Amino acid sequence: MLELSTKTNLLEENDYRYSLQDVKDPVLYRDVYNYEEIPKVAFNHRRVPISMPEDIWITDTSFRDGQQAFHPYTPEQIETLYKLMSKLGGPYGIIRQTEFFIYSKKDREAIERCRSLGLKFPEITTWIRASREDFKAVKDLGIRETGILVSCSDYHIFKKLKKTRREAMEMYLATVKDAFDAGVMPRCHLEDVTRADFYGFVVPFVNELMKLSDEAGIPVRIRACDTMGYGVPYTEVALPRSVPGIVYGLQHYSGVQSEYLEWHGHNDFYKAVSNAATAWLYGASGVNCTLLGIGERTGNVPLEAMVMEYASLRGSLDGMDPTVITEIADYYKNEIGYSIPPMTPFVGRNFNVTRAGIHADGLLKDEEIYNIFDTDKILKRPASVAVGKNSGLAGIAYWVNQNYGLTGAMELNKQSPLVVRLKEWVDSQYEDGRTASLSNEELEGKISELSGGVLKCIH
Numbered sequence: 001m002l003e004l005s006t007k008t009n010l011l012e013e014n015d016y017r018y019s020l021q022d023v024k025d026p027v028l029y030r031d032v033y034n035y036e037e038i039p040k041v042a043f044n045h046r047r048v049p050i051s052m053p054e055d056i057w058i059t060d061t062s063f064r065d066g067q068q069a070f071h072p073y074t075p076e077q078i079e080t081l082y083k084l085m086s087k088l089g090g091p092y093g094i095i096r097q098t099e100f101f102i103y104s105k106k107d108r109e110a111i112e113r114c115r116s117l118g119l120k121f122p123e124i125t126t127w128i129r130a131s132r133e134d135f136k137a138v139k140d141l142g143i144r145e146t147g148i149l150v151s152c153s154d155y156h157i158f159k160k161l162k163k164t165r166r167e168a169m170e171m172y173l174a175t176v177k178d179a180f181d182a183g184v185m186p187r188c189h190l191e192d193v194t195r196a197d198f199y200g201f202v203v204p205f206v207n208e209l210m211k212l213s214d215e216a217g218i219p220v221r222i223r224a225c226d227t228m229g230y231g232v233p234y235t236e237v238a239l240p241r242s243v244p245g246i247v248y249g250l251q252h253y254s255g256v257q258s259e260y261l262e263w264h265g266h267n268d269f270y271k272a273v274s275n276a277a278t279a280w281l282y283g284a285s286g287v288n289c290t291l292l293g294i295g296e297r298t299g300n301v302p303l304e305a306m307v308m309e310y311a312s313l314r315g316s317l318d319g320m321d322p323t324v325i326t327e328i329a330d331y332y333k334n335e336i337g338y339s340i341p342p343m344t345p346f347v348g349r350n351f352n353v354t355r356a357g358i359h360a361d362g363l364l365k366d367e368e369i370y371n372i373f374d375t376d377k378i379l380k381r382p383a384s385v386a387v388g389k390n391s392g393l394a395g396i397a398y399w400v401n402q403n404y405g406l407t408g409a410m411e412l413n414k415q416s417p418l419v420v421r422l423k424e425w426v427d428s429q430y431e432d433g434r435t436a437s438l439s440n441e442e443l444e445g446k447i448s449e450l451s452g453g454v455l456k457c458i459h
Contacts, residue, residue, distance in 0.1 A: 021200030022166045026154030039230060044238040048248035053258035053285045058306050060098035064127045065300055066290040078110040084328050086119045090319030093121030099147055102126050102137055130175040135182040145185040148175060152202050153192035169205050180216035187221040194230040198239045198249060206254040221260045229268030233278035243275050247282040262286035267298040276301045277309045291328060304346050323380045352383045388437040389430045393423050421450050
C-alpha cells in the first residue's frame with residue numbers, strides 16, 4: 001500500500017506494521033554489550049535523512065533528574081534558578097519546560113513559588129510514579145503535563161520488573177489510560193532505549209500509545225532516554241545505539257511528530273552533547289538537559305552547552321541571554337556551594353584562561369587568536385591569563401592590563417619596566433620549588449610594592 005507522507009510529501013510504502021515480539025528470553029545484545037568489555041559500536045551502513053524540525057527547543061530536568069545526583073535544592077534555590085532559567089531562555093521560550101517532583105512539602109512549595117512568579121517559560125511539568133493517585137495530584141495542582149517511567153529494554157523488563165514484554169506493555173498502557181482519564185498529558189520516558197529491541201518492543205509500544213492518544217484526544221510526548229549514555233551520533237550505526245535511527249524510527253514507523261519527540265541523554269561516554277544535537281538534526285524538537293550537566297553518574301546534557309549548540313545550528317540565539325549562564329554558574333558557586341570543575345566549558349574558572357606564555361603573547365596582540373569567541377560580550381567572561389611558571393613577559397603584561405583595566409596609552413607591554421621587574425619576582429618564586437599559579441592577591445601586593453601604590457590607585 002502506498003501513502004503520501006505528510007512529512008516528506010512523497011509516496012511511501014506503508015505495508016508493514018511492527019508488532020510486539022513477546023520473546024521468551026531477554027534480548028541483551030551481548031555482541032555489543034558484553035559486560036566484561038567496553039561496549040562496541042556496530043555499523044549496518046543504513047542511512048536516514050537529516051530532518052531538523054522548524055522549531056527546536058530545550059527542556060530542563062535540573063529539579064528532577066539533577067536532584068537525584070545532588071543534594072536537594074531548597075525551595076528558595078529552585079525559585080532563583082527558575083528565574084535565571086527563564087531569563088536565559090528569553091521571551092520566546094527556547095527553554096520550554098522544566099520538571100519537578102511533587103511528593104514532599106518542599107517539592108510543592110517550590111512549585112508554588114515558581115508558579116507565583118507568573119512566568120510563561122519554562123512551563124512547569126512534573127514527574128511522578130505511575131499511579132492514579134499521583135495523576136490526580138497533578139491534576140489538582142493544575143499542571144498540564146507529567147512524566148511517567150516506561151522502561152523499555154529487556155534489562156529492565158526481565159531483570160528489574162520481572163515481567164514479559166507483553167505484561168510490561170499492558171501495565172504501561174493501563175497507566176497511560178489513567179493519565180488520560182485524569183485529563184493529564186503524559187510524557188512517556190522510554191528508559192534505556194539504547195539497549196532496547198527497537199522494532200520488537202519500542203515501535204510496537206509507541207504505536208499503541210499513539211492509538212490511545214488519538215482515542216483520548218490528548219497528545220502524548222515521547223522522551224527517548226539514553227539512560228546509560230550508550231547512544232552514538234555517527235551515521236550508519238546499527239540500532240539500538242544509533243541516535244539518528246532511534247529518532248527517525250519513532251517518527252517514520254510510529255508517527256511521532258517532532259514537537260512531541262524529545263531526547264534525554266547521559267554523558268557516560270562523553271557523547272551527551274553530540275547525541276542531543278544529533279537528535280535535533282534528525283527530527284526531535286526537544287532535548288532534555290540539566291544546569292551544568294548535574295545528574296546521575298557522569299551527568300546529563302548540560303543546558304548551557306545546548307544554548308551554544310542552538311546558536312551554532314540556527315545562527316541566532318533567538319532571544320536567549322547567554323550572559324545569564326555566568327550568573328547561574330556564580331549562583332552555584334557562591335550560594336549553593338557547588339564546586340564547578342575549573343576546565344568546564346563556558347562556566348569553569350579556567351575555560352578561557354591561558355597559562356602558556358606563547359598563548360598569552362597572542363592574546364596581548366589580539367585576543368581572538370586564542371579565545372573561542374568574544375567571551376566578554378557573550379558570557380561576561382573576558383579572556384584572561386594565569387600568572388605562573390610559564391607565563392613569560394607577555395602573560396604578565398596581559399594580566400596586569402586586564403586586572404587593572406589599562407587600555408590605550410596606559411597599557412603595558414613586554415618591555416615595560418614594571419612588567420620586567422614583576423617577571424623577575426615571579427621567576428624567583430618558582431626557583432624555590434613553587435608549582436601553583438600565583439594568586440591575584442599575591443600579584444596585586446607585589447605590584448603595589450613595585451609601583452609605589454600607583455596601580456593600586458588606578459585599580
